Amino acid sequence: MELLASIMKNLPDAISLGLVWGIMAIGVYITFKVLDIADMTVDGTFALGGCMVAATVAAGWNPVLSSLLAILCGMVAGFVTGILHTKLKIPAILAGILTMLSLYSVNLMILGGKSNIGMSQFGEQSVETIPDKIAALFGISAKVTNVSIGLILAIVIIMGLYWFFGTEQGCLIRATGINEAMVKAQGGNTDSMKIVGLIIANGFVALSGALVAQIQRYGDVGMGTGTIVIGLASIIIGEVIFGTKGSFKIRIASVFFGSIIYRVIIAVVLLLGFNPNNLKLLTAVLVIAALSVPVVREHISEKKRINANMKKYEEVDTNVGA
Amino acid sequence: MLVLKDVCKTFNRGSANEKVALQGVNLNVQDGDFITVIGGNGAGKSTMLNMISGAFPLDSGLIKIGGENVTNQPEHIRAKRIGRVFQDPMKGTAGDMWIEENLAIAMRRGKKRGLKWGVTKEERELYKKLLAPFDLGLEDRLQTKVSLLSGGQRQALTLLMATIQKPDLLLLDEHTAALDPKTAAKVLAMTDELIKENKLTAIMVTHNMKDAIKYGNRLIMMMNGKIIYDVSGEEKSNLKVSDLLKKFEISTGEEFANDRMMLV
Ligand SMILES: Nc1ncnc2c1ncn2[C@@H]1O[C@H](COP(=O)(O)OP(=O)(O)O)[C@@H](O)[C@H]1O
Ligand SMILES: [Mg+2]
Numbered sequence: 001m002e003l004l005a006s007i008m009k010n011l012p013d014a015i016s017l018g019l020v021w022g023i024m025a026i027g028v029y030i031t032f033k034v035l036d037i038a039d040m041t042v043d044g045t046f047a048l049g050g051c052m053v054a055a056t057v058a059a060g061w062n063p064v065l066s067s068l069l070a071i072l073c074g075m076v077a078g079f080v081t082g083i084l085h086t087k088l089k090i091p092a093i094l095a096g097i098l099t100m101l102s103l104y105s106v107n108l109m110i111l112g113g114k115s116n117i118g119m120s121q122f123g124e125q126s127v128e129t130i131p132d133k134i135a136a137l138f139g140i141s142a143k144v145t146n147v148s149i150g151l152i153l154a155i156v157i158i159m160g161l162y163w164f165f166g167t168e169q170g171c172l173i174r175a176t177g178i179n180e181a182m183v184k185a186q187g188g189n190t191d192s193m194k195i196v197g198l199i200i201a202n203g204f205v206a207l208s209g210a211l212v213a214q215i216q217r218y219g220d221v222g223m224g225t226g227t228i229v230i231g232l233a234s235i236i237i238g239e240v241i242f243g244t245k246g247s248f249k250i251r252i253a254s255v256f257f258g259s260i261i262y263r264v265i266i267a268v269v270l271l272l273g274f275n276p277n278n279l280k281l282l283t284a285v286l287v288i289a290a291l292s293v294p295v296v297r298e299h300i301s302e303k304k305r306i307n308a309n310m311k312k313y314e315e316v317d318t319n320v321g322a
Numbered sequence: 323m324l325v326l327k328d329v330c331k332t333f334n335r336g337s338a339n340e341k342v343a344l345q346g347v348n349l350n351v352q353d354g355d356f357i358t359v360i361g362g363n364g365a366g367k368s369t370m371l372n373m374i375s376g377a378f379p380l381d382s383g384l385i386k387i388g389g390e391n392v393t394n395q396p397e398h399i400r401a402k403r404i405g406r407v408f409q410d411p412m413k414g415t416a417g418d419m420w421i422e423e424n425l426a427i428a429m430r431r432g433k434k435r436g437l438k439w440g441v442t443k444e445e446r447e448l449y450k451k452l453l454a455p456f457d458l459g460l461e462d463r464l465q466t467k468v469s470l471l472s473g474g475q476r477q478a479l480t481l482l483m484a485t486i487q488k489p490d491l492l493l494l495d496e497h498t499a500a501l502d503p504k505t506a507a508k509v510l511a512m513t514d515e516l517i518k519e520n521k522l523t524a525i526m527v528t529h530n531m532k533d534a535i536k537y538g539n540r541l542i543m544m545m546n547g548k549i550i551y552d553v554s555g556e557e558k559s560n561l562k563v564s565d566l567l568k569k570f571e572i573s574t575g576e577e578f579a580n581d582r583m584m585l586v
Contacts, residue, residue, distance in 0.1 A: 167436070167440055174416070181408070185375070186431045239395050307346060
């Protein structure tokens with residue numbers, strides 16, 4: 001009972017975190033699911049968004065401007081990976097890792113050599129984040145503000161992506177992820193489609209990093225570690241609950257739901273006394289478990305088929321023997 | 323219309339599995355030609371079509387389409403004037419997208435693709451009208467995923483996609499080989515109809531000698547990366563399978579016993 005009460009108390013935070021991190025998971029969805037590319041850039045891009053915002057907001061920038069700059073930087077990172085992959089023919093995973101590694105140095109540069117920068121709310125050096133501004137504007141609490149920001153962004157993004165992937169360009173990007181030969185035969189430039197997809201995806205991831213940094217009030221050079229796995233976990237949880245057959249809108253929405261549920265799971269295990277240091281291990285195990293479900297299912301049905309087949313012959317044997 | 327001049331292609335040059343695919347192919351295709359291509363396994367038929375479509379770069383030689391030198395033009399640029407149907411029914415369509423989405427992508431071949439809606443209402447009516455003659459019931463299933471269709475249905479769809487924007491050149495690479503005989507015959511008949519109706523210039527690779535004789539106005543035979551026989555007009559229409567077999571024997575100098583060439 002006590003646990004349930006604590007969970008309920010933590011729910012608003014889990015929801016707002018889930019929605020804001022969900023924006024990152026949407027980026028992973030675009031590369032991993034739509035384009036069929038495992039884009040490792042996102043670990044670097046997420047931290048890039050967070051560091052960019054932390055450094056500029058702490059320097060007195062308007063947080064909206066800072067966040068827009070963060071998105072732009074994320075898009076550039078996606079562009080770089082796209083060029084490495086399509087023009088220099090570097091395998092997608094390696095291209096992403098190379099950009100991610102470079103970003104680690106870039107992020108340290110952005111933070112002026114420090115490993116993190118805070119955006120303090122009080123004292124002489126106090127600065128305002130986007131949630132601060134919105135909370136002040138509407139006179140609402142931080143909790144309500146964070147949930148509202150997450151909800152509104154999620155709805156805008158779902159509608160926006162539904163529109164974009166229904167356009168001529170968007171259709172061609174989807175087709176590129178499914179069958180490159182077909183797109184080329186129909187006069188589509190698959191290289192451009194991949195680059196555009198990577199740019200959009202990493203823009204979302206940087207935005208997510210920028211918002212997370214503002215909510216936690218600091219940007220850290222290591223905040224992106226394991227981002228892609230968290231994104232995959234969110235996608236998979238969403239698929240487990242809502243299936244993979246739904247319309248595009250439902251599938252995008254289910255990524256956000258998956259991300260929220262992921263945060264709830266994290267909150268619950270932490271309340272149960274789980275060591276926070278082991279969270280990344282838990283996330284990885286979750287993703288491995290989910291990815292292995294279809295394989296295990298296949299294995300079991302194969303076993304059943306073999307056993308049924310052998311049984312048939314055993315019966316025949318005994319009949320022949322008798 | 324299409325000119326191939328001394329086109330050569332070797333795969334994996336310099337490695338242990340070096341494969342000479344084309345060694346000096348010359349071909350002059352006239353506007354409105356419907357050419358059937360036969361030849362044994364590995365003769366270079368697919369490679370020739372791939373060189374024309376730009377799927378792989380060629381080692382040496384020249385390719386012109388409609389007077390323009392396209393030798394070094396990337397595949398997707400050349401695709402503006404080329405319609406293609408592959409042997410593998412999976413290759414020509416995007417399985418995880420709807421029939422109408424696939425057709426809409428084909429409808430915009432050679433056109434600018436912007437941020438307008440991907441499939442319009444008027445298009446849908448057109449697709450229904452164009453799918454109906456195929457008599458496969460596809461016209462009522464525009465919002466069905468292509469992955470749910472049979473190989474024959476997918477190949478019919480690919481055929482429509484290759485011709486919905488009239489191509490200067492239609493390339494068909496054993497596009498009925500993966501289908502059962504009845505469906506194959508149907509798709510082939512529709513191919514012939516589409517070519518005649520739209521007065522298309524087409525090159526069709528087939529492993530069926532009867533079909534190669536029955537369809538088109540010109541027939542070429544390939545062997546070891548070369549065109550060894552090129553016949554058209556009356557001479558072609560009077561051909562018999564036995565003539566082709568004889569031709570083969572002369573060229574190979576041995577009894578004809580090829581794996582995939584069909585004798586009937
Ligand atoms: N992508 C490729 N990589 C390596 N070798 C190839 C490739 N495509 C074709 N070849 C080789 O080139 C030769 C001609 O092949 P192909 O044009 O497919 O013959 P056909 O279509 O007449 O059966 C064969 O020896 C084949 O193994
Ligand atoms: Mg072939």
